[in-house]
Amino acid sequence: MIEALHEAGDTLTEILWSFVDDVTVQNSWSTLTDLPASTDVSKAMSLRLRHLGFRFLGPTTCYATMQAAGLVNDHVVTCPRWRELGGVTRRSRAVRSEP
Numbered sequence: 001m002i003e004a005l006h007e008a009g010d011t012l013t014e015i016l017w018s019f020v021d022d023v024t025v026q027n028s029w030s031t032l033t034d035l036p037a038s039t040d041v042s043k044a045m046s047l048r049l050r051h052l053g054f055r056f057l058g059p060t061t062c063y064a065t066m067q068a069a070g071l072v073n074d075h076v077v078t079c080p081r082w083r084e085l086g087g088v089t090r091r092s093r094a095v096r097s098e099p
Contacts, residue, residue, distance in 0.1 A: 001053045015052075016071065019045050025072040026086050035074050038063045 005012060019041050029035055038059035045062040066072045075082035 005052070015048065016045070016065070016069065019048075020066070020071045024070055024086060026088065027072060027074055028087065029074060029076045030078075032076060034076075036063070042066060 002012060005015070027035075042063035043059040045066070046057050046059045049057045049062070063072075067074050070085075073082065073085045073087055075085065075087065077087060
């Protein structure tokens with residue numbers, strides 16, 4: 001599949017980052033229970049990757065991939081890494097796709 005992507009002029013990296021417009025989403029979660037298991041974006045990513053032939057990639061797995069790859073900053077605001085990774089202390093809305 002990866003070779004087919006390259007032959008088509010795409011890379012997996014480009015496809016994944018296209019879902020966040022090539023910029024890390026800076027969320028502002030107060031507690032760990034605020035973190036979603038999946039979002040509308042991870043659902044769309046799952047559909048796209050399945051269309052490309054990938055398997056076993058549901059929305060939750062895609063969201064976990066987004067977290068691990070740095071597409072989203074999901075550290076809680078009290079974690080020192082949140083600020084180090086670009087979190088801001090101004091009043092910012094968390095980017096949420098689900099209520």
